[in-house]
């Protein structure tokens with residue numbers, strides 16, 4: 356433990372909720388920096404990746420879902436069997452699985468992992484992508500379906516006696532009692548930033564997830580979720596925020612790396628755009644629209660939030676970066692924790708190498724600061740002494756960038 360001097364005001368114990376880290380599981384070594392044509396799952400790589408997450412001290416890993424991806428349930432089950440501790444988050448689009456079948460699959464995963472399953476419900480951000488699997492509902496109706504889906508999942512996990520349901524999207528008779536989770540209901544997360552996402556997520560989710568946004572914008576979005584939760588008489592959902600950190604030994608080296616990365620990512624994305632019509636034009640999902648709007652206003656926000664990576668990928672998926680030394684990136688993460696995030700997803704562009712680097716150099720700094728706060732009730736020095744782009748480093752970068 357460092358014996359850092361105290362900075363800033365004392366903080367109440369409740370101001371530092373439990374903070375946990377999320378990653379995303381990659382199935383092969385192909386990256387946006389270095390795409391490798393592949394058949395899909397490379398078992399050796401997958402095993403190494405999952406082992407690196409477990410050994411690195413991450414708490415969760417997201418198994419993403421797309422119509423052309425591996426099946427997130429099957430991969431989650433494998434992650435569960437390859438690990439003892441890390442919690443698999445199954446990305447699930449309601450259109451792909453009847454809610455009672457999803458409840459059964461999730462409860463099975465939860466029992467197989469002794470209570471580690473989490474589900475992340477995706478209502479679908481693109482009509483073109485939804486239609487690929489036969490889903491023709493417009494987005495606002497997809498969120499209405501997600502809302503009914505959540506009610507059915509929870510009832511299927513908890514009802515002690517058979518029940519029937521006659522809703523707008525689903526109807527069944529005399530189901531249950533269903534296959535139960537390990538010991539408690541499985542946490543339900545919502546991803547999305549349209550008004551409908553806020554309504555459903557605020558009123559019903561246990562976790563509400565965001566991509567990385569400027570601090571003030573994220574804070575007002577969190578206030579919005581919390582107000583909806585409170586009006587619905589529910590506890591505020593935990594807040595999950597996602598970044599793609601670009602880290603090097605010093606801030607200057609990290610910016611050099613970032614400039615190199617963005618050129619390579621842009622080249623990869625141009626090839627993807629040519630092949631996929633839903634990757635061109637204005638994205639339909641609000642999270643991506645917001646990321647592009649931030650990118651058009653400024654390349655850099657706050658201590659280290661960089662938007663160029665979003666700009667060159669049409670903000671498809673999580674794409675905003677945090678750039679800097681481990682100290683700068685850890686301080687930036689703490690800025691978000693101070694605004695109310697308690698689930699921090701960090702996944703890099705150099706996938707496996709970044710899992711290891713973040714685990715060695717970033718996670719311990721954040722955790723040390725949080726331990727210091729818990730022990731002393733005061734902030735440590737990290738946020739005060741590592742200014743990142745608030746300081747001189749960005750001036751150097753900005754000048755270099757103009758050459």
Ligand SMILES: Cc1cc2nc3c(=O)[nH]c(=O)nc-3n(C[C@H](O)[C@H](O)[C@H](O)COP(=O)(O)O)c2cc1C
Pocket residue numbers: 418419420421446476477478479480545546547548549550552564565566597639640641642643
């Ligand atoms: C943290 C996070 C993870 C996500 N993972 C996926 C995913 O695996 N597959 C997918 O199709 N969409 C994923 N999304 C996208 C949103 O769920 C999607 O954009 C949403 O259904 C519609 O967005 P909107 O409400 O912002 O318009 C994710 C979103 C967030 C915030």
